[in-house]
Amino acid sequence: MEMLWFWLVSVMVAIYAVMDGFDFGAGVLHLFVARNDGERRTVLAAIGPWWDGNEVWLLAAGGSMFLAFPRLLASGFSGFYLALFMVVWCLILRGIAIEFRSHVPDGMWAGFWDGVFALASTLLPILLGAALGNVVRGVPLDSGGYFQIPLFTHFRVANPVGVLDWYTVLMGVLVLATLTAHGALYLAWKTEGEVHRRCRRAAPRLWLAVAGLALVATGATAAVNPALYANLSHAPLEWAGVALFLGGLATVFIGLARDRHRAAFLGSSAFIIGILAATAAGTWPVMLRSTLDPAASLTAYNACAGPGGLRAGLGWWFIGFPLAILYFACLGRIHRGKVRAAEDGPGY
Amino acid sequence: MGDLLFWHRLQFGFTATYHYLFPQLTMGLALIILVLKGLARARNDARLDTAARFWIRIFGLSFAVGVVTGIPMEFQFGTNWARFSARAGGVIGQTLGMEGLFAFFLESTFLGLLVFGERRLGPRRHFLAALALFLGSWLSGYFIIATNAFMQHPVGYLAAPDGTLQLADFWAFLLNPWALVQYAHTMVGAVVTGAFAVAAVGAFWTLRGLHPEQAALHLKTGIWCGLVASVLVAFPTGDQQGKRVARHQQPTLAAMEGRWRSGPYADLNLIGQPNVEARTLDNPVPLPGVLSFIAYGSFSSNVRGLDEFPRDQWPTNLELLYYSFHIMAGLGTLFIAIMGLSALLLASGRLARARPLLWVLMLAFPFPFIANSAGWMVAELGRQPWLVYGILRTAEGTSLLVHPGQTVFTSLGFSGLYFVLGLLFLFLVGREVHAGPAGH
Numbered sequence: 001m002e003m004l005w006f007w008l009v010s011v012m013v014a015i016y017a018v019m020d021g022f023d024f025g026a027g028v029l030h031l032f033v034a035r036n037d038g039e040r041r042t043v044l045a046a047i048g049p050w051w052d053g054n055e056v057w058l059l060a061a062g063g064s065m066f067l068a069f070p071r072l073l074a075s076g077f078s079g080f081y082l083a084l085f086m087v088v089w090c091l092i093l094r095g096i097a098i099e100f101r102s103h104v105p106d107g108m109w110a111g112f113w114d115g116v117f118a119l120a121s122t123l124l125p126i127l128l129g130a131a132l133g134n135v136v137r138g139v140p141l142d143s144g145g146y147f148q149i150p151l152f153t154h155f156r157v158a159n160p161v162g163v164l165d166w167y168t169v170l171m172g173v174l175v176l177a178t179l180t181a182h183g184a185l186y187l188a189w190k191t192e193g194e195v196h197r198r199c200r201r202a203a204p205r206l207w208l209a210v211a212g213l214a215l216v217a218t219g220a221t222a223a224v225n226p227a228l229y230a231n232l233s234h235a236p237l238e239w240a241g242v243a244l245f246l247g248g249l250a251t252v253f254i255g256l257a258r259d260r261h262r263a264a265f266l267g268s269s270a271f272i273i274g275i276l277a278a279t280a281a282g283t284w285p286v287m288l289r290s291t292l293d294p295a296a297s298l299t300a301y302n303a304c305a306g307p308g309g310l311r312a313g314l315g316w317w318f319i320g321f322p323l324a325i326l327y328f329a330c331l332g333r334i335h336r337g338k339v340r341a342a343e344d345g346p347g348y
Numbered sequence: 349m350g351d352l353l354f355w356h357r358l359q360f361g362f363t364a365t366y367h368y369l370f371p372q373l374t375m376g377l378a379l380i381i382l383v384l385k386g387l388a389r390a391r392n393d394a395r396l397d398t399a400a401r402f403w404i405r406i407f408g409l410s411f412a413v414g415v416v417t418g419i420p421m422e423f424q425f426g427t428n429w430a431r432f433s434a435r436a437g438g439v440i441g442q443t444l445g446m447e448g449l450f451a452f453f454l455e456s457t458f459l460g461l462l463v464f465g466e467r468r469l470g471p472r473r474h475f476l477a478a479l480a481l482f483l484g485s486w487l488s489g490y491f492i493i494a495t496n497a498f499m500q501h502p503v504g505y506l507a508a509p510d511g512t513l514q515l516a517d518f519w520a521f522l523l524n525p526w527a528l529v530q531y532a533h534t535m536v537g538a539v540v541t542g543a544f545a546v547a548a549v550g551a552f553w554t555l556r557g558l559h560p561e562q563a564a565l566h567l568k569t570g571i572w573c574g575l576v577a578s579v580l581v582a583f584p585t586g587d588q589q590g591k592r593v594a595r596h597q598q599p600t601l602a603a604m605e606g607r608w609r610s611g612p613y614a615d616l617n618l619i620g621q622p623n624v625e626a627r628t629l630d631n632p633v634p635l636p637g638v639l640s641f642i643a644y645g646s647f648s649s650n651v652r653g654l655d656e657f658p659r660d661q662w663p664t665n666l667e668l669l670y671y672s673f674h675i676m677a678g679l680g681t682l683f684i685a686i687m688g689l690s691a692l693l694l695a696s697g698r699l700a701r702a703r704p705l706l707w708v709l710m711l712a713f714p715f716p717f718i719a720n721s722a723g724w725m726v727a728e729l730g731r732q733p734w735l736v737y738g739i740l741r742t743a744e745g746t747s748l749l750v751h752p753g754q755t756v757f758t759s760l761g762f763s764g765l766y767f768v769l770g771l772l773f774l775f776l777v778g779r780e781v782h783a784g785p786a787g788h
Contacts, residue, residue, distance in 0.1 A: 048464075052415065053456035056448060059422055063445030066425070070437020070512070077426025077433075078747035085758045088423055089765060092416040096769065099412035103776050105788075146430065148749035305438030306514030308506075313442060315518070320449030327457040334461070334468070 001310050002285070002300040005068035008317060010280040012064055016057035017276060018182075018269045023047040023054055025183015027094065027121020028176070031114065033187065033198040037107070040114055044098065045339040046190040049331055051098060055091070060324070067313050071145055071303040072287050079139060079147040080131065083163045087127050094120035122176065129175025133168030136279065137161065137224050138289035141296045145303075157224050159291055167224050174213045181206035182268045185252070189261035192338050203264070204256050211249060214275075225289070228282040238281035245274025355755035356428045356746045361728070362759065363420050365721050366766050370414030372720050375489055375535060376542020377407045378482040380573055385478045389471065399565050400478075401466070402785045403546065406777055407481075408463040411455075413773050417766070428755070432735050432745030436513045439505050439521060440495045447491035454484035489538070490531055497527035499736050500727065501596055513739070529592055530727070533585035536577050537723060540683060541716040543574030547690070548713035549781055551706040562785040567699065567709075571690045578683040586680065587642065593730065594643035594651075597737065600730035602654045603663045604673040605639055606632075614639035614651035618678075622670045627655070664732045664742075672725035679719040686712060 030043040066073045077084060093116050101113035137157060139147045153162035155169075164172075184206055188199040222229055232238055251267025254260075283289070287303060290296035304310065381400050388396035422444065425433050458480040466474045498505075504521030505513045515521060547570025553563035594601045601607075606622035606629040607614060615634035622629050637647035644651070654662055663669050686708060693699040699706070731737055735745040780787075 049460045052459060053453060056452040056456050059419070059452060060445070060448030062422060063441065063448040065441075066433065066437050067441025067445045070441060071434045073426045073437060073441075074430035074432075074434035074747075077423060078428070078430035078750055081427050081747070081750045081754050082758070084423055084427055085420075085761065088420045089761060091419050092765060092769075095412060095416040096772070099408070100772060100776065103409075104779070145434075146747075146749055305441065306506075306508060306512065308518075309438040309442060309515035312515055312518035313445065316442075316446055317449065320446065320453075324449055324453040327453050331457055334465075 001307065001314075002304045004314070005064070005304065005310060006280070006284065006287070006300040009061060009065050009068060010276065012057055012061035014273045014276045016054070016061055017179075017272050019050070019054035019057055021125075021179040021182050021272060022186035022265075023051040023183070024121050024125050025179045025181065026187055027117050027183070028125070028180045029183055029187065029199070029202070031118045033184075033202065034195050037110060039193075039195050040110070041102065042191055042193070042195050042339060043187060044101070046187060048098070049335050052095075053328065053331070055095075056324075064313070064317065067309055068305055069287065069298075069300070069303040070305055072298050075141065075145050075147065075298060075303075076288055079149060080134070080163065081148070082151055083127060083131070087124065087131075090120040090124045090127065094124065125176040125179045126172035129172035130164060130168040132175065132279070133171030134163060135288060136171070136221060136228065136283070137165075137167055138291040138297075140292050141288060141290035141298065142292065143296050145296070145298060147290075161291060167220055170213075170217055170220055174210070174217045177206065177210045177213050178268075178272065181210050181252075182265075182272065185255075185261060185265040185268050189265050190339055192340075200256075200259075200261070204253075207249075207252055207256070207268075214245075214249075228279070231282045231284070235281045235284070238278050241274045241276075241278025241281055243274070244277060245271045248272075248274055352750075352752055352755070353743050353746055355752045355759065356750075357742070359755050359759045359762070360424055360428055363417070363424065363762055363766075364728075365724065367414065367417040367421055368721065368724060369717055370410050370417060371485070371489070372538040372541045372717065373410045373545060374407055374414055375485045375538040376540070376577075377403055377410070377545070378478075378485045378542075379539055380542050380546060380569065381407060382478050382482045383573070384569065385475045389475060395561060395565055397471075398785050399562060399569065401787070402562075402780070404463055404478075405780050405787065406545075408459070409773060409776050409780075411459060413769060417769070420762070428747055428750065429735075429745050430747035430750075432740065435511060435740060435745075436498075436736055438512060438514050440498055442515060442518070442521065443491040443495045443498075447488055451484050451488035451491060454480055455488065458484065486535060489535055490527070493531040493534055494522055494524060494527040496727070497524040497530055499734075500530070500731055501526035501592070502736050502739055507739070513736070526592055526596075529585065529588045533581065533589045534720075534723075536581040536585055537716070537720045539573060539577035540581055541720060543570050543577055543687075544683075544709075544713045544716045546570035547574055547709050548711075551710035552781065553784070554700060555703065555706050555710065559784050564700070567690075568694065570709075571687060571694050571699075574683070575687040575691045578680070578687045582680050582684060586677075590642055591644075597730060598652050599654060599657045599661050600663055600669075601643060602652060602657075603666045603669050604726065604730065605651075606666075606670050607639070607651060607653045608655050609653040610650060610656050611653070612640060612648045612650050613637040614643070614649075616642065617674075619674070622667055624666050660733065662733075663729055665729050669726060669729040669732075672722040672729060676719050676722040676726060679715050679722070683712075683716065683719070 026043055026047050030040060034040045034043045097113040097117035101110055139149055140159060140161065141147045150162045152164040153160050155165045157165050157167050181203060184199045184203040188196055188203060248267045248270030251270065252264045255264025255267055285300040286297045287300055288298040381403050384396050384400040388400060458477045461469060462477040462481050469477060498521060501524060503524050504517040506516040508514050546566050550563050550566025550570055553559050554567065605617060606620060608627045613636055615636050616638035617629060618633040618635065620629045620632035640649040640651050641647050690699060690705060690709060693702050693705065733741055735742040
């Protein structure tokens with residue numbers, strides 16, 4: 001039961017990364033690939049129907065984590081207090097920028113919100129990447145299961161650790177690069193004209209950077225958390241994750257070379273899912289690692305809720321999850337094909 | 349101020365109160381939009397579609413702010429109330445998780461289609477989008493109320509040896525009788541907010557002599573919805589809610605009325621200032637026996653005073669609780685009077701000439717927001733000193749390692765951000781009202 005919930009939460013986090021990832025990437029890129037109001041609106045039209053629902057995956061994953069692993073949520077959220085509020089503020093600014101931008105047909109107004117949208121879309125992947133880095137590196141969990149760390153200390157991976165050190169910053173940059181490259185493929189797939197052309201040109205370079213960074217990050221992770229790789233010998237799922245992200249990466253480059261942008265986008269989705277799956281399989285059953293004492297780590301076993309709650313949760317999860325997928329499928333059908341900003345009216 | 353509990357409470361209270369300004373409008377409008385679109389289809393009346401389109405634009409703005417201010421609420425369970433989350437998460441995580449899967453996905457999928465998709469969808473499917481949004485937002489409301497109801501009146505759980513609360517009976521927890529009453533009261537309250545907003549815009553256009561056809565339609569819609577909702581919010585829903593408090597939270601009832609001594613024929617005080625140290629109510633204007641009647645159905649019923657309870661069971665912010673209740677109940681009574689009078693004049697065709705009343709209707713729209721906020725303050729201050737009533741004290745639910753230097757910092761950040769957000773929202777809504785029913 002604990003293992004099932006571990007994977008259900010992981011699946012939701014992976015869907016969140018893939019889905020909100022492409023609209024983060026679009027936000028990072030839009031100042032560069034869309035230079036006038038019409039092009040900016042094309043970018044917004046491409047992500048407009050999706051971004052709000054994509055963000056719900058974060059809340060849904062958080063909700064599932066809350067019911068299945070309450071101690072993990074309590075410990076992690078309070079320990080990363082300041083960093084999480086920065087995430088929240090960026091999410092607020094980003095949502096408002098997308099929603100309010102097209103309400104006033106004025107260049108200064110739109111330009112301001114375009115800047116806010118780009119800034120928040122850039123900061124969020126860095127923060128979320130740093131969060132992933134913190135999970136891999138570990139935090140100073142005490143025997144009570146709590147911790148509190150500053151935003152930064154000496155930037156070395158040694159106690160006292162901060163939210164930001166060289167490793168977590170590296171992970172932040174990796175995630176930023178990955179989601180930017182992911183967004184470039186999405187826009188190349190869904191748009192036409194200049195935006196499409198610029199994304200197509202930028203994508204191979206971005207993906208080369210991602211591949212290089214991923215290589216560096218793999219080595220760095222081995223240094224920071226060797227246990228992650230020690231599991232390889234007896235974790236077939238970790239091999240599956242590795243295969244998925246390598247295959248995804250190959251698909252991206254093949255898709256780009258053949259101008260098959262939807263295939264390339266699916267490849268980059270597989271790349272993201274593969275990295276997360278390999279990480280999850282490597283850390284299992286640890287969910288938050290203690291840098292002080294391995295026995296103080298929060299695992300799927302010691303952080304989970306009682307059996308009654310886990311069972312009841314499964315009952316509705318397997319109704320609600322397919323429903324959510326169904327909504328997204330409907331949305332995909334309604335908005336299939338390339339977008340044209342003018343037809344979708346203001347706001348999108 | 350080095351008081352950690354104080355800052356956690358202030359932060360959550362502020363962000364929650366601010367957040368709820370928006371969902372109450374969207375939930376109220378969701379129903380009114382559905383009614384307008386339904387009538388438009390039934391009567392084949394394009395004017396109703398125009399009115400619906402105008403309110404869908406306002407709905408979109410309010411929804412956006414509601415979403416972004418709602419995200420911090422989800423986070424704060426873990427960031428500010430870690431010990432509460434660790435102990436009760438196995439139970440309340442159920443409803444918060446269900447809200448994500450069942451309500452948020454529904455809303456986020458259909459919002460874009462409702463706001464931007466009318467041409468693409470056609471009238472029938474656009475109506476279905478309005479229905480989906482209504483279901484999503486009202487479902488979301490239920491999951492939040494069910495979560496809160498567990499904190500007010502915990503049922504369906506068992507206490508594990510390690511101190512955590514675990515789910516024992518899913519349906520008992522989900523269909524908590526407290527939740528059903530509180531839900532009805534809260535949702536009707538949201539419709540009051542939506543109806544007053546619709547009526548206020550109608551009154552403004554009428555006073556200005558603008559868009560006469562739409563203005564009259566707005567007045568009619570706002571007033572009839574407003575009258576029904578204002579009555580329902582007091583009776584039976586508010587009445588039932590009061591009776592629940594009287595039965596299960598007796599110190600709260602005493603504090604709401606500033607009542608120290610027990611006895612039959614308890615007064616309902618229209619006004620007065622509680623003096624907690626002297627244990628008196630200064631300058632009271634009482635209605636003798638009415639509190640006994642409202643709480644227990646007979647004038648001679650005994651209503652226990654705070655003197656009967658140890659001080660550590662009294663609500664901690666007694667004065668604010670007392671005033672919140674009186675503001676809510678007082679405004680609720682006024683709403684019935686305003687909407688009742690307006691409905692009378694509307695039915696007899698004299699409303700358009702009753703300019704003073706139109707002024708009142710135009711200026712009244714902020715007051716349902718105040719009444720709804722005050723109502724939540726009654727619920728949440730009245731629950732004190734408990735976080736989960738009778739089981740977990742609020743002081744035992746905080747994040748221990750988060751210090752005031754952090755909460756004050758983020759609270760100031762929220763104040764600034766939310767101030768700007770409020771200005772932007774008012775600016776954009778003002779533009780829509782100015783542009784009129786046809787839009788830009």
